[in-house]
Amino acid sequence: MFNKKTIEDINVRNKKVLVRVDYNVPLDNELNIIDDTRIKLSLPTINYLIENNAKIILMSHLGRPKGEIENRFRLDPAAKKLSQLTGKEVKKFDRIFSQEIKEYIDNEMDYGEIVMLENLRFDPREKANDIEFSKSLASLADIYVDDAFGAAHRAHASVAGVTKYLPAVAGFLMKKEIEVLTSLLESPQRPFLTILGGSKVSDKIKVIRNLLGKVDSLILGGGMTYTFLKAQGYEIGKSICEDTQIDFAKEMFTLAKKNNVNLILPVDIVVAKEFDGDAEKKLVSVQSMPVDWMGMDIGDKSIELFKKEISRARTIFWNGPVGVFEWTNFTNGTKSIANAIAESQAVTVAGGGDTLAALKKYNLSSKFSHVSSGGGAAMELLEGKELPGVVSLLIK
Numbered sequence: 402m403f404n405k406k407t408i409e410d411i412n413v414r415n416k417k418v419l420v421r422v423d424y425n426v427p428l429d430n431e432l433n434i435i436d437d438t439r440i441k442l443s444l445p446t447i448n449y450l451i452e453n454n455a456k457i458i459l460m461s462h463l464g465r466p467k468g469e470i471e472n473r474f475r476l477d478p479a480a481k482k483l484s485q486l487t488g489k490e491v492k493k494f495d496r497i498f499s500q501e502i503k504e505y506i507d508n509e510m511d512y513g514e515i516v517m518l519e520n521l522r523f524d525p526r527e528k529a530n531d532i533e534f535s536k537s538l539a540s541l542a543d544i545y546v547d548d549a550f551g552a553a554h555r556a557h558a559s560v561a562g563v564t565k566y567l568p569a570v571a572g573f574l575m576k577k578e579i580e581v582l583t584s585l586l587e588s589p590q591r592p593f594l595t596i597l598g599g600s601k602v603s604d605k606i607k608v609i610r611n612l613l614g615k616v617d618s619l620i621l622g623g624g625m626t627y628t629f630l631k632a633q634g635y636e637i638g639k640s641i642c643e644d645t646q647i648d649f650a651k652e653m654f655t656l657a658k659k660n661n662v663n664l665i666l667p668v669d670i671v672v673a674k675e676f677d678g679d680a681e682k683k684l685v686s687v688q689s690m691p692v693d694w695m696g697m698d699i700g701d702k703s704i705e706l707f708k709k710e711i712s713r714a715r716t717i718f719w720n721g722p723v724g725v726f727e728w729t730n731f732t733n734g735t736k737s738i739a740n741a742i743a744e745s746q747a748v749t750v751a752g753g754g755d756t757l758a759a760l761k762k763y764n765l766s767s768k769f770s771h772v773s774s775g776g777g778a779a780m781e782l783l784e785g786k787e788l789p790g791v792v793s794l795l796i797k
């Protein structure tokens with residue numbers, strides 16, 4: 402249950418409202434926004450504030466500047482895009498905080514207008530969760546709204562620090578993300594199936610462990626499968642493998658058994674001679690992986706096996722491609738699984754950067770019940786962790 406106050410539980414009318422958004426959007430070399438999804442996702446909160454005649458002060462990070470100004474990471478493209486989307490001028494400052502900015506907001510800015518501060522990560526105090534920096538940000542407004550789910554797992558000044566100095570509530574995106582993801586953990590419709598892929602086991606250890614106490618079935622695909630297959634004694638050839646995680650994999654087979662979870666691995670694999678999109682390939686069973694080849698995608702029998710499980714499930718969470726989906730020769734597994742989930746009648750939730758990229762590639766995003774905007778934040782939540790950006794909000 403989401404027990405935090407939201408933007409609807411506080412009077413924002415004619416107030417100065419500081420909104421943390423996640424405008425960490427991909428840019429091309431000419432600084433054009435390649436994908437504006439994250440900006441669009443903030444519109445319900447921004448439009449609500451416009452309707453309530455608030456002064457809207459937006460702040461975000463973009464990219465990974467190292468605590469100093471880097472022109473390619475300025476937020477001007479995001480401000481321009483937001484202006485197009487709202488039909489309102491968005492005044493973008495070239496600094497994060499200054500006395501002039503504060504005076505502008507207090508004395509010159511009209512209610513219902515939008516301003517945007519510069520990239521928070523141009524100042525090292527943002528990541529350091531610095532008290533003075535947090536106080537400066539807070540001094541700009543009367544109320545703080547956190548709508549940056551993608552940054553909720555970061556204890557940074559604009560996420561955590563600032564909440565000590567202003568009444569802090571959730572925006573609509575934050576509320577939706579937390580509600581959907583916590584309902585997976587707390588009250589999923591059963592059977593609850595999770596499909597995890599991607600390259601590394603070590604990134605997903607905590608999620609796997611926590612979900613094995615929640616799901617009915619867990620399918621593993623992608624590069625991390627081979628560590629699990631090796632743990633079961635299979636030859637995996639030159640496939641990607643984390644030998645340091647073999648004991649963990651063995652422990653997970655035991656845990657799955659203990660919790661009555663159906664832990665499902667691929668039964669056949671598309672292997673290639675080398676890690677290359679045009680490499681020679683062939684389909685083999687997991688029992689007969691050739692020594693000099695490497696696993697690149699799941700095979701047809703695995704697809705059928707996974708699809709059967711997908712068709713039985715009433716809740717499905719998916720994170721991580723089941724093959725090297727970026728290459729046409731090895732995209733079939735991920736595409737088939739994505740299509741099967743999209744067609745299912747279950748509650749379907751996807752999360753993670755590569756998973757979202759795959760959904761975009763196959764044009765399936767709109768067919769999912771929920772596509773999470775925060776890869777890292779979603780995974781930490783599913784690990785069972787409390788997120789700094791959520792714990793610090795006011796309780797209802």
Ligand code: AMP
Pocket residue numbers: 598599600601604622623624625641696697698721722723724725726727753755
């Ligand atoms: P991650 O960043 O851990 O979510 O992993 C995503 C990446 O895993 C994608 O770029 C995929 O290409 C890659 N991947 C999926 N399957 C395999 C595989 N069998 N071997 C190597 N990489 C893979």
